[in-house]
Each structure stands twice: as structure tokens, then as C-alpha cells.
Amino acid sequence: MQNTALTGASAPLDVTALITDPYGTYARLREAAPVHRITGPDGRPAWLVTRYDDVRAALADPRLSLDKRNAAPGGYSGFSLPPALDANLLNMDPPDHTRVRRLVAKAFTPGRVDKLREPVREVAGQLLDAVEAEGRADLVAAYAAPLPITVICDLLGVPQEDRLDFRAWTDALIAPDPGRPHLMKEAVGNMMRFFTGLIASKRADPRDDLLSDLIAVRDGEGDGTADRLSEDELSSLAFLILFAGYENTVQLIGNAVLALLDHPELMRGLRADPGGLGAAVEEINRWDGPAPLAIRRFPLEDLEIGGVTVPAGETVLLSLASANRDPHHFAEPERLDPNRARTGQLGLGHGIHYCLGAPLARMETETALAALLERLPGLTLDVPREELEWRPSMRARGLISLPVRWG
Template sequence: MPAVPASEVYTDSFAADPYPTFARLRENSPVCPVASPRFDSYLITRFDDAKAALTDPRLSKDLYGPGQHYLRIFGPNSEALNRNMLNSDPPEHSRLRRMISQAFAPRRIEALRPRVAQIVGELLDRIVPQGRAELMEDFAIPLPMRVICDLLGVPGEDQKRVLDWTQVIRTSGSGRKPEQDRAAVQEVQLRLHHYLAGLVKAKRAHPADDMISALIEACDHEGKLSERELVSTTFLLLFAGHQTTADFLGNATVALLTHPEQLALLRAEPDMLPAAIEELLRFDGPLPVASPRIATEDVEYGGVRIPAGSIVGVVINAANHDPEHFGEPDELDVCRERVGHIGFGHGVHYCLGVSLARMEARIGIGALLRRLPGLRLGVPVEELRRLPAASPFRGLLELPVRFSA
């Protein structure tokens, strides 16, 4: 089967609306090789296949194992930050996940609710008098970033530069030349690693009631984490703890503003918000393709043989629009019952921060609807600037909005 060329899927029009392409792949080539700007892979697009692939032990997450695929794709500086539970298989994954699962227990996350509400209020207090905002920079990105930094124990005076570093990684491929982009990302990786290693050292000398201190205790006194795992896990929690939530807040806002009847329903019935969040995640999730897997042996999906050694991408956003599982899947319906999406993944790599992400989304979107009357896009939807199509994330570079001050 010939690979689908990058020119057919990684374009500006694809970045603006990938769902027609996902529908064609799902219908005509539900399992197909695709040549991307970063690496070639097999894409799995139907819901049943996607859900099965997310739990298939033959599809390994250990891309730093034999073959060193991540080093080849993302460069020599990536391993120090990315060799963590996201890129590991059981039993290593199980050991690492156990170490941090208690910090994300629903009861502990619920205790963060007042702090999340406080941050939301502070951000909106700055926005409300203006009558306009750039909602990504002013709200969607700083909200989850401040929450995860508080949880980890990143000092307030450091949070701005840490945010700036992570945004270089997030926006890679947006406007810079490829060689400049790679150099910028690799430099930031080194800076982040140096900073996080120093923060761990400082917390070891002066522990506090935060997650990094708890991980250090596990590392030093229980021998359950190596120093490398400690720093890499801190990076994973920092980046994953804000990136997808920020992009989701932007995507959800655009979805509601371009579906005014659904927005009106939520304004009239705010108790519908928890269910609406799940539908908004299904409709336009921030992680269109699950992080890569590597086939450790020949596997078959949809009658297509995927050779051993192939990189496999499970297209979550295509699966979440599969008409075999969702009626009128391309319609936003905040009243949809039993959404059953896989936006948070499935199986042992199911998102550990799901409770925190849902809380931030419910409090954040609820506050936007209450405090920004007449909220509307500041530019036509087709003029919104998005992350490049080759980005692993689906999100916005900017989200200008207007409202009644």
C-alpha cells in the first residue's frame, strides 16, 4: 500500500479542519501508511481499531528502546526529558505511574478546586474591563500552567520563563525555518533540563508540601525513582499538565462560539457543563493522534499488515468522529448522552490527570460563560492562527475575542 504523502494531510487547510481528511481515511484507508514531516507512520482511524490498538502490548511505547526511534526523530537532547512513564511499557510504566498516581487521586484534586477558582478569577479580573482579549495568552495557557506549577512546587517568580520555554516546544514548526526550529527546541530542552535538575536539588535541600518534594522522598528514601527518572517525570507532569488543557480550552471556546445554539443551551442550563465538556473533547480534542507506538512484531488491523519496526499513530480525533459509534459525529451536541470518547486515551496509558483537566475545564469554561457576556470571535473563524498541521497538538496560536465590558 503506497504511503499517503505529507502534501495531502499536513497542510494549512488540514490544520484548520482535519475532519474531512480523517473521514476519507476512515472510510477508504482506515489503516494506512502516511509520510509526515517528522516520520513515516501507520495511522489507525476507526474507533474499534483505535481502542484495541491503545491496549495492544505489541505496540510498544518504549521508543527509546531498541531502534532508538525517539532519538532519531526528536534529537539527542530529548531523552533526558522524555524517558518517562509516557514512553515506557509495563512493568516500568506501572512502577513509574504508581509513584505519582496518589497526587492525582480525585480527593486530592478536589482539594485544589478553590485554588483553581482563584486563578480563574484573577485572570478574568484582568480581562473583563477591556472588552477584548487574546484568550490563549490571557487565559487558556496561563490557567493550567499556574495550576500545575503550584502542584509541582515551581516558584512563582520562575513560572513565566518556564512557560516561555514550554511554548517554544509547543509552537515548533510555526514560522521558523526547520533548522532554526530544531536548534531552538534543542536549546530549550537543555535549559529545561538544567532548570528542573536545579529545582530538584533546591527541593531536596528545602522540601515543601508539593509534588516534587514528594517525588524526591520516593527517590531518596524509598529507592523507587532514579535521578534521571525524577527529572524526566517532573518535565512530563509540567508539560502534559498544562499543554492539552490549554489547547482544549481554546478549541472548546471556538466550538461554542461557532455553534451559537449550543452556547445558548449551556448559558441557559449551566448544570449541563460537565456533560458538555465530554462532548467538546470528543468534537475537537487537543491531542489528535496519540503519542507514537512502535510495532514490536507484525500486527494486523483492518486487514492491513503493519510490519515490525513501524511507528503507529492512533488517530483519536478520527476515532471520536466514527459514525459507527456516534450518531451525527460531525455535529456538536452538548446534550449528547453517553459520549464514550477516547480523548483521554484508553488502557494503561489512560490520562493520569483526567480529574484535574476536567476540573479546570469546568471551572474555566463556566466562568467564561458567566463573566464575558456577548462573547464572540474577534476575527472570522477562517482567520484564526493555529498550530501547524504537523504538530502533535491541535490548538490555536492566538484566539482574539470580544465581549461586553
């Protein structure tokens, strides 16, 4: 891994430290300076923001654009998606962002999500039925991954036979193999063909699902031209819902199970009183959430962040993981405490780009944990703690596998 030069730090940072020791590394960076000049995940220079107040303010600052067209020439590269997958909310500013988000937000209201609770409970039960008698399993492969992909695919109307392929493609994008770059390119091509075919199928034979509803909006059944989607926006929105709905939730479930295994007294308390699961999931999202970094941003003008002037167009990375452990905002931030006051954790963002699927991710995680605690007594790790492997990514905090046993 390439060393990363930092402004305001006493020594260069090896970017692998943000994977192997993220919270210790962020603590040192946060103490040294609020903003650091680093080499980003794309190999290009970026500005890393580490302190809570600066991160929270930047998340809601309209002068920080998500639109890649506002990146300086020769700056941000990222990984390239075709227009039919790239015209999504993570690359949009108002007014396009406002229009597109409004069209899909009604599918993720707390009321709509609560109606999905029983179907999610049924999926969780079926997955546990398949492994309960075995006495051991990899909870990522057997539970944390298939549960959210089933839920989000049911919501969109993705056929059962296509779901395993989508999981493999998503994994290739989340943590690309540097030794096999062709896998990411192949995954993007496969996704493009998949969504093109799926939309054509739904257009010819609409069903009672979210994608059919979005196609109806695209094809002229919205409330007016202001509420229409372009064809690229339609396929990109479907891609984002499926991709983000899977990625963040599988990692949050895995991280939450590990947090409970690391805190057996908390696990015992939640088994006795599952009513505390909502607060526990919220705290785990602060303490060890699935998204260490917010989506990259580009200043529309020279902008001061944390006393540092960031030139227009340069890449800004906002560390949610660091902000959520800032001792100037959270008392004893290293301690997992579901009873702490709700003090604005940023694990799912803030401002107009706050995670659209946050209510669904929370509900799925609470339901998944409730079923585990009820069905699998004596749950414990099946390998030494130090042998657990994390995804090799600065952007995604999630376990590759989580071997456990029970009985």
C-alpha cells in the same frame, strides 16, 4: 510541506491538510482504508490508523510498545530529549510504567482534584479581573494559557518567577519553527537546566508540593525499593507533569471556548445551567480535542491492524481525532451534542496509558468556562472566524490566539 504517499487512497495527502482541514481529511482517509502508510511528523514512514475499533484496540494492545528502544533501526526519529527528560511515562512499558505511574497517580485522583477546584476558581477570577474592564482580550494569552500553567506549577511547587520562561520553552516544543530549529534545541537545554536546579532546590528545602513528595520517594522514603525512582525518572516525571499538564489543558480550554462561540445556543444553555458543563467538556473533547494523535507506538512483532500487517518496530500513529468522528461508532459525529450518550470517546486515550491528568484537565476546563460564562456576557469573536490560526502541528490541536470581546 512534503506530500505523503498513502496505501489505499486515491491520491497523495499533503500533511498540511491534517492541520488546515483535519476532520475532513480524516473522514476521507477513514472511508478509504482503516490503515494508511504515510510520512510521519518526523519525516519518516509511519502507519496511520483511522477507525474507532482499530484505534481503541491498539491503544490497549500490549504488543504495541511506547519504548523507543523497540523502534526499528532507521525508522522513528522524533525529537531528541536528554535522558533526564526522556525517562518518562510516554516512553515506558510495564513494569517500569506501572511502577512510575503508581507513584504519581494519587496526586490526580478525582478526590484530590476536586480539592483543587476552589483554588482554580480563584486563579480564573484573578485572570478575568485583569481583563474584564478592557472589553476585549486574546483569551489564549490572557486566560487559557496562564490558568493551567499556574495550577500545575502550584501543584509541583514551581516558583512564580520561572513560569513565563517555561511557557515559552513548552511552546517551542509543541510547534517548532522549521525555519529556526535552534529554538527547540535551546528550549530543551533550558528545560534541562531548569529541572536540575528546581530538584536541587526542593531537595535542599522541601515544601508541601508534589515535587518534594517525589524527591522523598526517590531519596528512600517510599514503601520499598520497588517503589523507588531513578534520578532520571524523577526529573523526567516532573517534566512530563508540567509539560502535559500545560499543553493539553490550554488547548482544551481554547477549543472549548471556540466551540461555544460557534454554538451560541449551547453557550446560552450553559450560562443558564452551568451544571451541564461536565457533559459539554466531555463532548468537546470528542468533537475537537487537543490531541489528534496518541503517542507513537512500535509493534513488538509483526502485527495485524485493520487487516494490514505492520512489521515489528515500525511507527504506528493512532488517530484519536479520526476515531472520535467515526460514524460507525458515533451517530452524527460531526454534530456537537453534549446530550449524546457517553459512548467511549478516546480524546484522552484508553488503556494503561490513559491520560494521567484527565480529571485535572476536565475540572480546569469546566471551571474556566463557568467563570467566563458568569463574568463576560455577550462574549463573541473579535476577528472574522476564518482569520483564526491553529498551531502548525499534527500532534496538537490548539489555537495560536483567540481574540474576543464582550460587553
